[in-house]
Amino acid sequence: MKPAGSAEFEDDLKLGLRNMWYPVCRSDFVKDRPAGLQRLGQDIVVWRDRRGAVHVHDDRCLHRGAKLSLGKAVNDTLRCGYHGWAYDTKGQCVTIPTSKTVEARLAPKLCLPTFASQDRAGLVWAYFTDDASAPIPGLVIPEELERPEWSGFICESMWAANWILIVENLADPMHGPFLHGQSLTLGKGALEDDMRVTRTSGGFLVEREGQRGVNFDWSEIYGRDAMWVRLDIPLPFGPRGILRILCFCTPIDENNSLVYFLRYRNLNGWKRMYWRFLYRTFWEKQHFKVIEQDRVMLESQRRAQSRLVEHLSNSDRGVSELRRFLREKKAGGRS
Template sequence: MSDFSMEQIDAYLAKGLKDRWHMVCPSRFVGDRAVSLRRLGYKLALWREPANGKVHCLEDHCPHRGAPLSMGFVLGDRLGCAYHGVEVDCRGTVTRVPGSPGCKLEGAKAARAFHVEEQAGMIFIYNASQEVDAPPPLRLPEYLNSDEWSHFPCYVEWGNDYRYVADNVMDPMHGAFLHKQSHTMSEGASQAEFAIRDLEQGFVFEKTGQKNVNFDWTELIDDGTAMWHRLEIPYPKTGGPGGNFTIIGMYTPISRELCAVVFWRCRKVSGWQRDTWRFLYKNRLEARHWQVLEQDRIALENMELDAWDREFLYQHDMGIVRQRRYLRRLAAEQMAAAQG
């Protein structure tokens, strides 16, 4: 990291890491008509092929004059620009220039294309540092792709830097204060000692003397292709079948002051228990979970953009420090690789 200033590294991180899959939006956001979204420092055009439902993503910039491709029309795996009719396929290649057939723009790979996956009710793109024909597979955790688990995605857009959300999740102690009125977080000590436990693909930040009482630990996982947090909220029997309530979180920058956030709420249930849990969640629990998220949103959105520069961290913040150092190290490595 010595070759780059902290300001350079943080500016790089503000747009998200490269060579990782990033959540973009819920599947329901993208239909047969193209939509425009800002993510990861790009303005993106996403659309769904009418014939097969496959989602595609290009930078929302026509290579001819820069008009938004999202304003145009869907032609299967291509977009036609509304400005002059230039057609660009999902690989970024210009396939047709109606106003000047045979011109040098036809056949040129002139638009930036992104690999897309759709899983667990969400759309993901691979933020490649350089063009790749085939990205590594997106491997979400078992809680989101196993028949033994049921999950609900909870998507929000918050008015703060996405890293504030990551810090918030890597801070189990705030649950005993900010969320102390919650039906699931009212128990447990308001004082604790924490420790860091290394994993093969990340680490756990956990209370040393308390478990299965409150929001007692957070796990950061980075398998080299995607990154997420996992935590558990203990549930009373009145909360229905499935044991502890597992949350998987991913966060994507929209701008320095806006981010896309998804928390999947998961429980290990199958058969009749799955039906019971899903009914109970939609009818009793979901509103309570939104109340908890609203507490987080208000706190984070009202923090100043330079809050990091005026911190006085203590023992409860070891996980945040470890996480920030990890992200900055990855950013510095990627910046150095880009320089050759």
């Protein structure tokens, strides 16, 4: 097995883990026209049929290779904008504008690579496999995103950083009081602490030993058939209490990533309405300033170079555990 920190480890994982579900875009991004995206280094096209169901395919027409995202959705088919070849929701070619004999002979043989997809919690999810014949696991997402007692918002951003750096940052609570020390939410608590790491059934928990509920004091990394990070930050007002953040990271290519922070609270009645109002008018901007600090810092670390010259300490136990965890997953071991 290649050690984390080696160039080979970087190469193996630079475009993400396969055989996993990833959020690829917001649901409201996919309207009546097909949308072209790059995710995990692949060009994909996302579109909706007349019922509103979402479909995801390789963004390459099987005729001459034009991008299907430049075409249209027509009567529940995806029609290429170049010469009008059309594919159904399963990717099967159904129309070739030529003689009916040629169409009947050729079209049944052609099927677009197609991704299993789901439209849940305001996001479109796709399953990226390296074995098209293997069974597709169900998509498990954090329960907060679909339980009625929780209410939240999606924050989406694109960062010019490799996805591993982004997840490492989320497994590193000790950066809170330094990088975000001037923020309204993350300025409190001790600047020194020891870290503890505990394996869970789906991943691991990394936590500060000396404090809880003061700052970004713990995070839970989950990584079975989808990967996310769960963490809480305390809000000092509006209304006071914890803000739960569910974080997802989808590689675009080896140097760029799509990041989601889904910010949820367990509040009812007027408190829920008050928070939702304050979020839109106040908190969203504050939180954006905080994640901009992360973005700038991560974009300053050059991925492979930073890994090869670094010196980890006790406060990086979450980072070390994440690398161990990723290596195990890549090798097909426990997770």
